[in-house]
Amino acid sequence: xxxxxxxxxxxxxxxxxxxxGPRSARRxxxxxxRAPQTRLIPLAQAMEQAAHSVRTCSVCGTLDSSxxxxxxxDPSRDHSLICVVETVGDxxxxxxxxxxxxxxxxxxxxxxxxxxxxxxxxxxxSLLARxxxxxxxxxxxxxxxxxxxxxxxxxxxxKLAAHDVAITRVGxxxxxxxxxxxxxxxxxxxxxxxxxxxx
Amino acid sequence: xxxxxxxxxxxxxxxxxxxxGPRSARRxxxxxxRAPQTRLIPLAQAMEQAAHSVRTCSVCGTLDSSxxxxxxxDPSRDHSLICVVETVGDxxxxxxxxxxxxxxxxxxxxxxxxxxxxxxxxxxxSLLARxxxxxxxxxxxxxxxxxxxxxxxxxxxxKLAAHDVAITRVGxxxxxxxxxxxxxxxxxxxxxxxxxxxx
Numbered sequence: 001x002x003x004x005x006x007x008x009x010x011x012x013x014x015x016x017x018x019x020x021g022p023r024s025a026r027r028x029x030x031x032x033x034r035a036p037q038t039r040l041i042p043l044a045q046a047m048e049q050a051a052h053s054v055r056t057c058s059v060c061g062t063l064d065s066s067x068x069x070x071x072x073x074d075p076s077r078d079h080s081l082i083c084v085v086e087t088v089g090d091x092x093x094x095x096x097x098x099x100x101x102x103x104x105x106x107x108x109x110x111x112x113x114x115x116x117x118x119x120x121x122x123x124x125x126s127l128l129a130r131x132x133x134x135x136x137x138x139x140x141x142x143x144x145x146x147x148x149x150x151x152x153x154x155x156x157x158x159k160l161a162a163h164d165v166a167i168t169r170v171g172x173x174x175x176x177x178x179x180x181x182x183x184x185x186x187x188x189x190x191x192x193x194x195x196x197x198x199x
Numbered sequence: 200x201x202x203x204x205x206x207x208x209x210x211x212x213x214x215x216x217x218x219x220g221p222r223s224a225r226r227x228x229x230x231x232x233r234a235p236q237t238r239l240i241p242l243a244q245a246m247e248q249a250a251h252s253v254r255t256c257s258v259c260g261t262l263d264s265s266x267x268x269x270x271x272x273d274p275s276r277d278h279s280l281i282c283v284v285e286t287v288g289d290x291x292x293x294x295x296x297x298x299x300x301x302x303x304x305x306x307x308x309x310x311x312x313x314x315x316x317x318x319x320x321x322x323x324x325s326l327l328a329r330x331x332x333x334x335x336x337x338x339x340x341x342x343x344x345x346x347x348x349x350x351x352x353x354x355x356x357x358k359l360a361a362h363d364v365a366i367t368r369v370g371x372x373x374x375x376x377x378x379x380x381x382x383x384x385x386x387x388x389x390x391x392x393x394x395x396x397x398x
Contacts, residue, residue: 002291004264006249013242017219017227024218029249030288031217033262036250043212044250047243050205050228051235063232065203089229092201 002026007033059130061106061123063088071095071103078102080137082130084156086110086144094142102140105130110148111155119155131163138166145172145190201225206232258329260305260322262287270294270302277301279336281329283355284379285309285343292380293341296387301339304329309342309351318354330362337365339394344373356397367394 002008007029015025032040056062057069064070071077081102085091086109094100105127109117130136139160143149157167173191174180180188201207206228214224231239255261256268259281263269270276280301284290285308293299304326308316329335338359342348356366370393373379373386382390 002294003253003262003287004269006245006252006264007262010245010249013238013245016238018230019223019226020216020218026288026291027218028216030262030286032246033249033253033287036253039212039215040246040250044243044246046205046209046212047231047239047246050209050232051239051243053205054202054232054235063202063206063229065205070203087229088202088232089225092225095201 003033059126060104061108061126062091062104080135081140082127082136082138083140083142084127085142086149086152090142100140102138105139107143107152110143110146110152112148122152124156124159128159131160131165134164136163136165138168141167141169143169145186202232256305258325259303260307260325261290261303279334280339281326281335281337282339282341283326284341285348285351286380288380289341289343289378292382293387296384298384298388298391299339301337304338306342306351309345309347310354311347321351323355323358327358330359330364333363335364337367339391340366340368340397341379341390342368343378345376352397366397368397370394 002011010032011022011025011029014020014028015022017025020028032043050065053065054063055065055067057064057067057072059068059072062069062071066073078101081100082105083094083100083102084105084107085094086107088106091104091106094104105123107122107124109122111117111119111122127139131139139156141153141156143153153169160167171194172187173194174183174187183191201210209231210221210224210228213219213227214221216224219227231242249264252264253262254264254266256263256266256271258267258271261268261270265272277300281304282293282299282301283304283306284293285306287305290303290305293303304322306321306323308314308321310316310318310321326338330338340352340355342352352368359366369390373382373390379387
């Protein structure tokens, strides 16, 4: 046993984090234990604080320390433009890009017969409520380019068809800065079919 | 800002851990925030607990939730055999191998003119006290096969020369330029069993 039960338990819990294996969990634990006042206790307190404050936004479904979240509560965002994403991580990626001026809807997953995820498991009730209010002009479907993402997009499109709202999908194709010869056939097919006149 | 200040702060502190960059810190934070009761709070509590309980062993210098540590307090260990290592991580590596029946001395570093680490910065006082007590028959120097490790071993050898104690060094098997805590058990076993009297 290394360092007594408390150290073992810390290493064990750290090693469950994605991206940390047993070895890096031990390194992380040592780093923390060597500086209890400046590293270990601040991190523990940040975790306790987050556990108490962070909740699911009742409007869009993201994780935030306030409800409605800081995006949904921001009057400078375009609330008539909703970007539908699968996960909170996807929302964070778009926020880092600062490219989306509107708000979001986090589904919390995509339809998947294999994983047993049906329409009732997705966070869509508040999306339909927002669209029904008539204040939404466009819904951007920014779901993954997978079979599940595509079928979820198709299903959402049908659900929203009755409303007076534009429904768009993010473009699929060759990533900027990416080389063609590393791409799979599906991406190449999408890139070819999305071709436009060169300028 | 992603998820409000509390989420930002959690990600920022996680990203300072060795082995976690910004991207994996975000993934780790999401994993924790999605399961506050089963993952986030238990980890926070394990950290608080470790911060309160873990201290430096006054005998050997390792980190443990008791003092003397669980190794120094274990009557089944061979207290006449002390293995000198550079770091707590090195001690953990040897403990995982279950190859060393004795106790340890954690120096907390090696002599290094470049890093400004002198003899007074190393945890050697308790080693000399233990050896002076006459109850130690062998000191194994298990320092890294680096210039600093070798010069530290040489310096320790001179300090211990006046005492009636065998001084050995771990043998071939430690790769030149390598650190102990990345080695596999087989290499550690070879190094331990090939130990020879220091020259």
